[in-house]
Amino acid sequence: MALRMFPHPLLSVWIVAVWVLLANEVTFGHLVLGLILGILIPLATSAYWPGRPRVGAPLMMIEFMLVVLWDIVVSNIQVAYLILFRRGDSLHSRFITLPLDLTSPEAITVLAGTITMTPGTVSADVSADGRALLVHCLETDEAEATIAQIKQRYERRLKRIFE
Numbered sequence: 521m522a523l524r525m526f527p528h529p530l531l532s533v534w535i536v537a538v539w540v541l542l543a544n545e546v547t548f549g550h551l552v553l554g555l556i557l558g559i560l561i562p563l564a565t566s567a568y569w570p571g572r573p574r575v576g577a578p579l580m581m582i583e584f585m586l587v588v589l590w591d592i593v594v595s596n597i598q599v600a601y602l603i604l605f606r607r608g609d610s611l612h613s614r615f616i617t618l619p620l621d622l623t624s625p626e627a628i629t630v631l632a633g634t635i636t637m638t639p640g641t642v643s644a645d646v647s648a649d650g651r652a653l654l655v656h657c658l659e660t661d662e663a664e665a666t667i668a669q670i671k672q673r674y675e676r677r678l679k680r681i682f683e
Contacts (some may be wrong), residue, residue: 525559527566532558573626577680584677586633591673595639602640603660615644616663618653618670625650626681634674 526532539554540546564637575581602611622628628650634641635655660666 528562599639
């Protein structure tokens with residue numbers, strides 16, 4: 521019964537938390553509306569979730585989040601410097617193809633979202649076979665170094681979490 525009402529309990533908890541954060545105040549009404557959304561959204565979308573992703577290494581999830589937060593802060597500073605002190609024609613902006621070792625759709629989605637959340641990079645597309653991401657970099661001289669950095673900082677950790 522509980523599993524049918526809460527097909528994805530972690531998603532329900534996240535929806536309630538995000539709703540309360542978006543409302544920017546904790547009131548009974550916001551909690552009730554968050555709970556309603558936290559129940560209805562997973563129920564309405566459960567048919568589109570063929571299975572639950574296997575998530576392992578919970579400590580690695582914490583490490584991954586800390587690395588991403590750090591990279592977001594550092595990248596904000598780097599992008600601000602580029603915008604304020606570099607001329608647009610001196611930027612080495614380019615698209616790179618990031619080959620993926622990840623096979624889990626959830627892991628690939630998290631990687632693409634992480635790349636997009638990090639200022640200066642945007643995930644533009646995933647290949648039809650799911651084996652590569654097309655990434656736009658605001659500033660990169662060496663594509664191979666950027667690929668190695670993404671694989672080392674993000675993909676390696678996601679592989680341990682999801683696969």
